[in-house]
Amino acid sequence: MIENKKIIVALGGNAILSDDPTAEAQIAAIRQTCDRLVDLVEHNNQLIISHGNGPQVGNLLLQQQLANSEKNPALPLDACVAMTEGSIGYWMQNEMSSILKKRHIDKSVVSLITRVEVDKDDVAFEYPTKPIGPFLTEVEVAEAREDGGKYIEDSGRGYRKVVPSPKPVGIVECDTVKQLIEHGVITISCGGGGIPVLKTEEGYKGVEAVIDKDFASEKLAEQVKADVFIILTGVDHVYINFNKPNQKKLEQVTTEDLKQYIEQGQFEPGSMLPKIEAAVQFVEASDHGIAIITSLGNLDNIHQGAGTVVVKHKQVTSKEASITAEMY
Numbered sequence: 009m010i011e012n013k014k015i016i017v018a019l020g021g022n023a024i025l026s027d028d029p030t031a032e033a034q035i036a037a038i039r040q041t042c043d044r045l046v047d048l049v050e051h052n053n054q055l056i057i058s059h060g061n062g063p064q065v066g067n068l069l070l071q072q073q074l075a076n077s078e079k080n081p082a083l084p085l086d087a088c089v090a091m092t093e094g095s096i097g098y099w100m101q102n103e104m105s106s107i108l109k110k111r112h113i114d115k116s117v118v119s120l121i122t123r124v125e126v127d128k129d130d131v132a133f134e135y136p137t138k139p140i141g142p143f144l145t146e147v148e149v150a151e152a153r154e155d156g157g158k159y160i161e162d163s164g165r166g167y168r169k170v171v172p173s174p175k176p177v178g179i180v181e182c183d184t185v186k187q188l189i190e191h192g193v194i195t196i197s198c199g200g201g202g203i204p205v206l207k208t209e210e211g212y213k214g215v216e217a218v219i220d221k222d223f224a225s226e227k228l229a230e231q232v233k234a235d236v237f238i239i240l241t242g243v244d245h246v247y248i249n250f251n252k253p254n255q256k257k258l259e260q261v262t263t264e265d266l267k268q269y270i271e272q273g274q275f276e277p278g279s280m281l282p283k284i285e286a287a288v289q290f291v292e293a294s295d296h297g298i299a300i301i302t303s304l305g306n307l308d309n310i311h312q313g314a315g316t317v318v319v320k321h322k323q324v325t326s327k328e329a330s331i332t333a334e335m336y
């Protein structure tokens with residue numbers, strides 16, 4: 009297992025949500041996820057966790073719209089992001105602290121409502137691309153479109169609402185995250201990509217958008233100078249020619265190779281592309297860090313080199329090697 013490192017783990021949808029969107033089912037999924045993550049803590053790593061909120065924030069927005077009235081007005085999307093960051097973080101705190109106690113690990117865990125600065129001129133505000141909420145049928149989407157929102161067909165799985173997803177410029181609470189992890193606190197931050205805010209003369213103001221959690225996690229990993237950035241998703245490895253007869257698993261791969269694969273259009277914009285871009289950006293910005301894309305189930309095996317490991321150089325540097333050595 010990786011030891012004594014500063015690690016940020018970005019949790020994908022299936023680490024929190026199965027097909028069952030009830031609170032009970034989400035808590036059960038989070039319990040399993042936390043059980044795996046505590047292994048990293050047991051090996052003396054400083055742990056920062058981030059997570060997605062696409063399904064949850066879309067569902068909450070729908071609930072807001074359905075209950076909307078003069079006495080009970082719907083809250084804006086940035087407030088919904090904050091609410092889902094809070095609810096998912098709260099479930100994680102409950103489950104993580106129980107597991108820590110059971111394993112006799114004397115550590116605390118906190119989830120931090122994290123604001124993430126975005127650029128008011130980001131073109132994303134004009135072109136909504138981030139799918140949120142439930143998958144809708146053709147009949148359901150016709151009715152949903154009456155809200156004036158934009159809906160797209162999502163990879164043959166149904167229609168989903170899309171909202172603007174600006175790129176993160178900086179993590180407002182970054183120094184607080186640093187202080188927490190330096191004091192040994194397991195820190196959940198940038199949940200749901202963090203709350204998108206604009207910097208104004210009067211301070212930060214929320215803006216209606218959902219930031220991609222892979223990009224927000226990358227920015228945080230960069231700013232706290234993490235050693236390892238782990239993106240957990242539904243597959244053990246990234247593939248080129250994904251789902252084709254000639255698909256090929258990527259094990260150790262350089263950022264240069266990944267950039268070429270991006271140019272070839274190997275990765276889908278709505279799913280794997282943001283993870284690849286985030287991994288490349290982190291590894292290139294860091295002087296020694298590596299990124300790993302794999303599944304939760306494979307986390308136990310990353311010390312054996314399992315998963316797609318993104319490095320800067322074909323011949324790893326001595327600093328990269330000190331991290332990857334434990335993995336091969």
Ligand SMILES: Nc1ncnc2c1ncn2[C@@H]1O[C@H](COP(=O)(O)OP(=O)(O)O)[C@@H](O)[C@H]1O
Pocket residue numbers: 019020021022060240241242243245246247248249250274275276278279280
């Ligand atoms: N080139 C690829 N290699 C591996 N998986 C891919 C690739 N392209 C698309 N995928 C799919 O994308 C999924 C990850 O995207 P998504 O489910 O949107 O992310 P998240 O886990 O953050 O919710 C994987 O589980 C896999 O099914």
Ligand SMILES: NC(=O)OP(=O)(O)O
Pocket residue numbers: 020021059060061062063200201218219220221222
């Ligand atoms: N905010 C975000 O990226 O959420 P998902 O990963 O659930 O889409």
